[in-house]
Amino acid sequence: MLDLLLPSLLNGVLTGGVYVLLALGLTLIYGVLHIVNFAHGSLLMVAMFGAWLLATQAGIDPYYALPLMIAAMFAFGWLLYAGVIGRVSRGEDRSILLATLGVSIVLDNLALVLFTGDTRTIETPYSFDMVDLGVVSVPTAKLISFGFALALAAVLWAFMMLTDTGRAIRAVAREPDGARLVGIRPQRMFALAYGIGVACLGAAACLLLPSFYVSPGVGNVFVLLAFTIVVLGGMGSFAGAVVGGLLIGVTDSVGGLYLGESLGAICVPLVFIAVLLLKPTGLFGARA
Amino acid sequence: MSVGPTRRMIVAAGAATLAMPAILRAQPAAVKVGLIHPVTGALAYGGQLCRLGGQTAIEDINAAGGIKSMGGAKLDALLGDAQGRPDIGASLVDQMSEQGAAGFTGCFASPIALAATQAAAKYNLPFCIDSGLADSITARGLKNVFRLFPTASAITTDAMAALDAINKKAGSPAKTAIIVHEDGEFGTGTAKLLGAKLETIGIRLIETIPHATPTRDFSNIVLRIKAAKPDLVIPSDYNNEYVLLARTLVQQKVDLASIFSVAGGGFNLRFAKEQPTIAENIIDFNHWYNPRSPRAATFRKRFEDKGTVFSWELLFGYFAMRFLADAMERAGSADKEKVVEALSTSTFNDDLLTYGPTKIVDGQNQNAHATALQIQQGDIHVVYPEQYSDATVVFPRPKA
Amino acid sequence: MRYALPAALVVLALVPFALDSQFLVNLAMLTAVSAALGQAWNIAGGFGGLTSFGHAAFFGFGAYGAAILQTRYGVNPWLGLPLGALLGAVVGALVGWASFRAGLRGSYFALATLAIAEAFRILANSIDFTRAGLGILVPLRVDPANFQFADRRAPYALALALVALSVAVASWMTRSRFGAQLVAVRENEDAARALGVKVLRTKVLALSISGSLTALGGVLYTQTYLYIDPNIAFGLERSVEMLLVAMIGGAGTVLGPVLGAIVLHLVADTSRTLINMPGFAPMLYGVVLLLIVGFLPGGIARLRRA
Numbered sequence: 001m002l003d004l005l006l007p008s009l010l011n012g013v014l015t016g017g018v019y020v021l022l023a024l025g026l027t028l029i030y031g032v033l034h035i036v037n038f039a040h041g042s043l044l045m046v047a048m049f050g051a052w053l054l055a056t057q058a059g060i061d062p063y064y065a066l067p068l069m070i071a072a073m074f075a076f077g078w079l080l081y082a083g084v085i086g087r088v089s090r091g092e093d094r095s096i097l098l099a100t101l102g103v104s105i106v107l108d109n110l111a112l113v114l115f116t117g118d119t120r121t122i123e124t125p126y127s128f129d130m131v132d133l134g135v136v137s138v139p140t141a142k143l144i145s146f147g148f149a150l151a152l153a154a155v156l157w158a159f160m161m162l163t164d165t166g167r168a169i170r171a172v173a174r175e176p177d178g179a180r181l182v183g184i185r186p187q188r189m190f191a192l193a194y195g196i197g198v199a200c201l202g203a204a205a206c207l208l209l210p211s212f213y214v215s216p217g218v219g220n221v222f223v224l225l226a227f228t229i230v231v232l233g234g235m236g237s238f239a240g241a242v243v244g245g246l247l248i249g250v251t252d253s254v255g256g257l258y259l260g261e262s263l264g265a266i267c268v269p270l271v272f273i274a275v276l277l278l279k280p281t282g283l284f285g286a287r288a
Numbered sequence: 289m290s291v292g293p294t295r296r297m298i299v300a301a302g303a304a305t306l307a308m309p310a311i312l313r314a315q316p317a318a319v320k321v322g323l324i325h326p327v328t329g330a331l332a333y334g335g336q337l338c339r340l341g342g343q344t345a346i347e348d349i350n351a352a353g354g355i356k357s358m359g360g361a362k363l364d365a366l367l368g369d370a371q372g373r374p375d376i377g378a379s380l381v382d383q384m385s386e387q388g389a390a391g392f393t394g395c396f397a398s399p400i401a402l403a404a405t406q407a408a409a410k411y412n413l414p415f416c417i418d419s420g421l422a423d424s425i426t427a428r429g430l431k432n433v434f435r436l437f438p439t440a441s442a443i444t445t446d447a448m449a450a451l452d453a454i455n456k457k458a459g460s461p462a463k464t465a466i467i468v469h470e471d472g473e474f475g476t477g478t479a480k481l482l483g484a485k486l487e488t489i490g491i492r493l494i495e496t497i498p499h500a501t502p503t504r505d506f507s508n509i510v511l512r513i514k515a516a517k518p519d520l521v522i523p524s525d526y527n528n529e530y531v532l533l534a535r536t537l538v539q540q541k542v543d544l545a546s547i548f549s550v551a552g553g554g555f556n557l558r559f560a561k562e563q564p565t566i567a568e569n570i571i572d573f574n575h576w577y578n579p580r581s582p583r584a585a586t587f588r589k590r591f592e593d594k595g596t597v598f599s600w601e602l603l604f605g606y607f608a609m610r611f612l613a614d615a616m617e618r619a620g621s622a623d624k625e626k627v628v629e630a631l632s633t634s635t636f637n638d639d640l641l642t643y644g645p646t647k648i649v650d651g652q653n654q655n656a657h658a659t660a661l662q663i664q665q666g667d668i669h670v671v672y673p674e675q676y677s678d679a680t681v682v683f684p685r686p687k688a
Numbered sequence: 689m690r691y692a693l694p695a696a697l698v699v700l701a702l703v704p705f706a707l708d709s710q711f712l713v714n715l716a717m718l719t720a721v722s723a724a725l726g727q728a729w730n731i732a733g734g735f736g737g738l739t740s741f742g743h744a745a746f747f748g749f750g751a752y753g754a755a756i757l758q759t760r761y762g763v764n765p766w767l768g769l770p771l772g773a774l775l776g777a778v779v780g781a782l783v784g785w786a787s788f789r790a791g792l793r794g795s796y797f798a799l800a801t802l803a804i805a806e807a808f809r810i811l812a813n814s815i816d817f818t819r820a821g822l823g824i825l826v827p828l829r830v831d832p833a834n835f836q837f838a839d840r841r842a843p844y845a846l847a848l849a850l851v852a853l854s855v856a857v858a859s860w861m862t863r864s865r866f867g868a869q870l871v872a873v874r875e876n877e878d879a880a881r882a883l884g885v886k887v888l889r890t891k892v893l894a895l896s897i898s899g900s901l902t903a904l905g906g907v908l909y910t911q912t913y914l915y916i917d918p919n920i921a922f923g924l925e926r927s928v929e930m931l932l933v934a935m936i937g938g939a940g941t942v943l944g945p946v947l948g949a950i951v952l953h954l955v956a957d958t959s960r961t962l963i964n965m966p967g968f969a970p971m972l973y974g975v976v977l978l979l980i981v982g983f984l985p986g987g988i989a990r991l992r993r994a
Contacts, residue, residue: 003515004508004511004512004515007507007508007511008507008508008511011505011507011508011511015504015505015507030795034795035795036795036798036799084978087982088978088981088982089981089982090985092985094739094935094939095981095985098932098935098936098977098981099978099981099982101928101932101977102974102975102977102978102981103974103978104974105970105971105973105974105977106971106974106975106978108967108970109328109967109968109970109971109974110967110971111967112328112332112966112967113965113966113967113968113971116332116333116336116966117327117331117332117333117334117335117336117966118333118558119333119527119528119531119554119558120558120562121531121559121562121563122562123562123563123564123565123566127535127539127565128538128539128565130539130540136507136511137540138507139539211535212504212532213528213531213532215333215527215528216332216967217329217330217332220330220502221502221504221528222504224802224803224806224924225504227799227802228799228803231796231799235795252504252505253505253507253508256499256508256509257508260497260498260814261497261498261499261500261503261508261509262471262498262499262500262810262813262814262820263810263811263814263815264500265500265503265810266807266810266811266814269803269804269806269807269810270807272799272800272803273800273803273804273807276787276790276792276796276799276800276803277786277787277790277792277800278790280790280791280792280796327966327967328966328967328969328970332966332967336966368960369960369966369969371970373920374913374915374920375718375909375912375913376718378714378913379711379714379715379717379718382709382710382711382713382714382840383711383714383715385710385711386709386710386711399823399915399917399920402825402914402915403913403914403915406828406913406914410710410838424825428825428827428828429828430828470821471813471814471820471821472813472821472917472919473821473822473823473917475821476820476821476822477822498814498821500810500813500814
């Protein structure tokens with residue numbers, strides 16, 4: 001087992017990179033809207049079908065489709081909030097939660113109507129490219145998504161901290177009434193934040209597709225994990241999402257190695273529960 | 289002289305009515321059959337295919353003149369979505385029996401089948417299982433439940449015999465194996481049976497690796513496999529994990545004599561076409577149409593014309609319905625007692641199946657045997673047993 | 689007028705007994721179980737504001753408890769009811785004690801319960817004691833003494849009894865000192881504490897009662913369908929359904945969950961019967977959910993006050 005520990009750690013870190021991508025959008029949405037976006041998994045599924053359609057119908061490689069999917073998912077998220085979630089929920093927390101749940105039910109089943117329950121995959125020229133890291137060789141695609149996840153986290157952080165729009169979003173997140181007084185329209189900022197959060201999924205989908213699969217249920221494969229990462233890192237914190245994602249990747253991987261891949265899956269919820277009980281604000285969370 | 293109609297006149301009139309062809313008599317009432325499958329939720333993929341198989345069988349039966357012994361009565365499908373929930377499956381049985389269902393086929397997954405067959409037992413309505421391999425479905429003594437297809441234990445016994453024959457013929461290159469299975473009812477059950485039988489065919493089981501559903505990353509498992517250097521990897525998985533495992537095995541360049549799965553969830557034509565590199569030469573022990581049947585090509589095309597990729601679930605759905613309809617044909621009635629009786633003495637036989645005549649004992653067909661299939665150049669071929677094969681097995685697979 | 693709606697509901701509940709339709713009885717049964725579970729959730733989630741996303745944990749303990757007791761230890765399944773209720777109460781108290789002591793509330797409590805249920809699902813899926821992924825099949829032996837009935841009306845009556853029990857508890861919440869204290873804690877914990885309410889104890893007790901009622905639903909499930917596996921018992925879908933029933937009907941009201949269950953089942957079952965296209969019916973269900981959230985915030989039960 002010991003000889004597998006190092007490769008397993010490394011695998012965990014790299015797989016965690018993909019998880020970071022999914023958690024970034026979720027943590028942004030939580031940080032601004034203070035709600036658990038239940039539709040996150042379903043929106044990832046939508047993005048993956050988008051990337052898959054581009055790959056199979058238009059012959060566009062997922063990596064080239066990346067900017068397109070980011071833009072498309074931003075627009076989709078923005079419209080979804082402005083047209084459905086924000087309107088239906090009138091900004092009430094509990095209603096937003098129910099609204100995102102409703103959206104997720106609709107999207108999952110719409111995908112079932114359109115695409116049936118089939119599992120779909122693509123094979124790309126680089127599907128089997130590997131990089132030898134000494135202790136283990138890893139798929140190139142995984143390294144790329146790892147690097148991209150870190151870069152995206154940095155970009156999001158810079159956007160929120162350094163741009164006027166980012167400051168406006170943060171202002172609304174903290175003091176909606178005060179922000180309104182200085183002329184910021186909260187609902188607009190909420191829609192914008194939701195759009196950006198969903199746009200992250202567009203990137204995640206393109207990076208995930210070459211090494212994963214798509215089906216109407218694919219969102220559920222990741223959604224619990226993304227919640228765990230966001231809470232572990234501290235809801236609303238980008239640094240938290242990165243560290244949390246990598247930690248969960250490692251936990252999942254090493255847990256599977258020592259407890260078996262069946263029982264090992266219990267490590268993620270256990271770590272999650274432990275963090276909540278011992279430090280509920282998460283590693284980087286500012287407030288409960 | 290009597291005034292009223294004579295006895296002879298009445299008899300004559302009766303005979304005339306009997307002799308009158310269908311033109312004058314009203315079309316016989318359609319026979320309703322219930323199809324219960326999970327067509328939404330986590331099991332939607334297989335459920336939809338089983339349903340489509342059943343619907344296609346009904347189309348074929350009706351196009352060929354319906355149930356002839358019942359004056360050409362047509363079959364009428366009642367469709368139900370069990371959503372992957374046994375309680376809803378059971379509720380559908382109640383609903384359909386009140387709508388007049390004379391029998392059922394279903395349910396793709398064993399847990400739903402267990403609940404639904406039990407509900408149908410209250411009415412003694414015949415229930416023909418399509419997919420759903422758990423032995424307990426037919427082994428728990430319900431008189432109304434019939435399965436044309438083999439149990440999980442029968443499949444694994446046959447699979448091991450096939451593996452043994454293929455291996456011996458190639459000079460026994462496979463001496464060790466690792467079983468990888470999903471930790472649910474299907475994978476765990478199959479793995480247990482396989483583990484017990486491998487030794488008997490001279491293959492040493494190095495390890496059994498269960499994994500959760502979903503498993504997002506197979507790197508650890510594959511590294512363990514690579515370190516243990518088995519000749520065979522035997523997966524028993526659902527669709528998604530099957531693809532991920534096979535892909536990671538190729539990525540990590542694990543040197544195997546073969547991948548031999550049993551009822552592998554991901555082994556299908558879509559996989560063969562979308563992942564040509566990974567899929568080539570994988571062997572699965574599973575159901576397929578008999579390629580040597582003269583009707584094989586038209587049968588497959590029948591489904592391809594409906595815009596679906598041919599798959600074993602379709603076969604299950606199709607023949608479960610054929611099996612039920614055949615019993616109604618023999619019984620000459622849709623009466624449940626008679627159909628149940630006809631099913632238990634059924635000798636149903638179709639050369640599209642690799643079975644021979646049916647022999648039912650306690651609801652279970654004793655003559656059901658699956659085949660070894662192999663993906664070769666993007667298509668699926670039967671490679672064992674000889675009498676049904678349309679390609680020669682590639683075993684061990686060529687070195688990369 | 690005050691009693692018109694409750695009276696109508698009682699009459700509606702009794703109708704299936706008069707009908708010779710197993711299907712309608714079964715439909716009523718599914719609705720009643722939903723209502724009872726939704727109400728159980730409502731005791732903690734509605735009156736106490738303890739928004740749990742993991743009530744399947746309690747359901748699962750009831751369901752597995754009943755199944756294991758009879759298959760492994762040969763205990764008469766009727767004993768599963770009190771034992772299941774006890775199990776649910778203990779697990780509820782433990783979960784509550786651990787999470788409220790750590791100060792979890794709102795989304796954090798929701799996610800903690802979700803993770804707890806998931807941990808139990810994985811555990812049940814991998815250890816031999818629960819027969820792992822194989823699930824437990826309760827041997828078929830129809831006999832009222834064995835808690836198995838040929839006629840669906842018997843379990844339906846039991847489900848109705850469970851609804852009655854949970855509604856009674858909910859109604860007690862609106863009149864009792866304990867209920868008032870719980871609502872005070874929900875509205876403002878600090879103020880409640882200042883008034884001398886033992887906050888932790890109140891919340892733990894609420895979750896314990898809720899867990900106990902939920903576990904009873906699990907026992908009933910096992911005895912009706914005789915098969916249980918980790919996903920059926922501990923799956924997220926169960927938790928979400930309980931929460932939806934209560935929230936759509938009206939969280940923190942006595943009749944809300946009952947109305948919520950009726951409306952949701954009406955929508956789900958009618959649409960399933962009318963349109964047979966995979967995915968279409970559940971999609972409609974999602975749309976109805978959005979409409980109710982949009983036009984009836986606070987749930988259906990609040991309509992009465994408007």
